Amino acid sequence: MVSGVHWLDNGVLRLGVVPALGGRLLSLRYKEIELLWRNPALLDADLRLLDGGVARPNSGRMGDWLNYGGDKTWPAPQGWDHNDQWPGPPDPVLDSGPYTVSSTEGGLSMTSGAEPRTGLRFTRTLTLGTGASYTLRLTAENVSTRPVRWALWNVTQLPGGGTVTAGLARRRAPAVVGLVAGTGTPEYTVDGDRLVVPPQDVVGKLGVPGTAGWVSCDVGAASLTLSFDVDHEAEYPDSDSPLEVWLEHPLPAPLASLGDLDPPARIVELEVLGPLTTLEPGASTALTITGTVCRLT
Template sequence: MRRTGSRRERAAARSCCSPGTGTMSDLLPHAVEVTVDEAGPDEVVWLRAGAVELGAVPALGGRILALRLAGHETLYRNDALLDERLHRRADHGPAPDGTMATWRNYGGDKTWPAPQGWDGPGQWAGPPDAVLDSGPYTWTVAEHGGRARLTMSSAADPRSGLTIRRLVDVVDGSTTVTITHRLINTGPHPVRWAPWNVLQLPGPVAGTGDGWYAGVDDSPVPIRGLLAGTGLPSWALADGVVHVTGQDVVGKLAVPGASGWLATVSGGHLVTQHFAVDPAGRYPDGGARAEVWLECPQERGIESLGGLRPTARILESEVLGPLVDLAPGEHTDLIVRLSVLRCGAPPRRVTPGGVVLRHLHAARTGHGLQLTGAFATFTDGTVRCRLLGSDGAPIADRPVTAAVAGGELALDVRTEDHPDAAAVELAVVRPGSPDAVLDTAVISPPPVGSGRISS
């Protein structure tokens, strides 16, 4: 770990952490680096793993306030409050008075408890909140074998009975940051809460093709309106994917049918959140596993939102965990795999290996198997083709191409066929890591006399 503070070191930190443009060569791996910038009013912890740079300010509610791929910033940061080094500006806005009108929205990624509300002790009445949202977090960092973990912990909050702990993991050769959002009951009584991940991104502009996507299951009500400031965002649903475009509205949608992935396309980049869902779990806000909030600049505060006056176009992509009863000393975790990719195409699906941009197609020809599709991958590695029999058992395993973390992969290759193969599975394979499936497809036409296999 390197600490910066001298004039020479400050210049180096500016060079390391300044946004810019990049090429595909910038996506190639480098060593994991940890730098602590002590030159500003607050310590800024920078983690770099390959082409990914992450900046966190523990003193500002444990927020991650930068997530850059080859120099391109993907998160929303309130430029009126923070400069690009994540230092607080001298003119830091009006003094907080406990209302939304003076709440300092720095941006970035944070952890809150849910449900939110102001009706009783079982609801989190924030923001504003002087402990969990805006209070200083203690922090530690550890590096080992191409990996780094930043751990940030809030003070104990007597109102909720909680301490929030954020575990942030990066690994070389990957553009995925794994964030564990942990709620710990540090109070004297049992409590019931759900972890709530709030990720702020630049809001999509109408007509640009940018937008927010969510995979949904076959729930009777996969998405619904939740909160209307100036109105409810409009949305479309097709092929198991919800799409919300840029629009001039302040409001929120709940996604009870979220199947475990969210994605935001903005400025030629893609930010994804991948998480587990509990079909039997009881989720806050009437069963919402995920939510999306849109806001745009307003001339005056919105009375129904406590005087909140948005000054920027922001999208909040939010993941919720199920409500859990916690005895004193117990905790609950929500694990979100946050990934960044250089890709402006709409996602069809997010898988452990990456993003499906065009589904895998496997065609049996007289010269072998023709595999086509388009993807963006989270890790460096080898893309391998696994041939499966009609019972799903593997028959053969062959390399087909290389994957570069954070980059797109257009697949159009021919590989050797097997007469008993009924389906193909693509996976990104990397030494020392679990194999990560990209996509699967049924081979057409099927082998003679075979049964059916699902894809």
């Protein structure tokens, strides 16, 4: 079943999910504070498409992408050179296709269609705890008849303007790398065992090979922390980066170097990746992310 908006509420956190829009988590509300960025040009406050719009799969260049916002899952590595790279977003199945939804104990589970280029089918399972935390369990299954090699890649979009802080374990060198410089590489500092990325107007991405398995971002009077396991013996995409931080802001013209990407707002992306895994037909790989919200003092 694919239908409308689904809400999970434990009295502390309220999560809004829209299976028809790529299985997205589009609202993460802590009391009166909304943590996620979503596109006000496409969605209203109730997560409904504006002007009576109907959810449709979206494809094309990055400049054609309908960026609804929120939290979603993609395959990595990204690229446009060969079939072992995912040429999105957009993507008409995993990113913007309808997901079927079913109830689970304490939450819900959403499953994508089969994507022919990657051979993958995704499942996103959200579970609310009793306090200000939730768990997102991701699974990628090879539903093709050939071996494939991919990593899970979860992207959480937050409003720009907050500081990003991430723990460093320093088990890989360098601990931080520049990955994408649309208008430049984001500036950062390393304070002991912490990476600090201040607010700034830049379109670009950092990779964190030395991540300790957690990252936080301030949003107004609250902070969201994502925690995840890291296998320091495994291979990860993008210079061995289990964590990536993307920043963007509006520009006077689309970025031709990034497929005419046209950033709609100041946005911070916290991107958590699983290891690159070779999957035989019928095999799967999984990644679990725990989100915790706290009020800033």
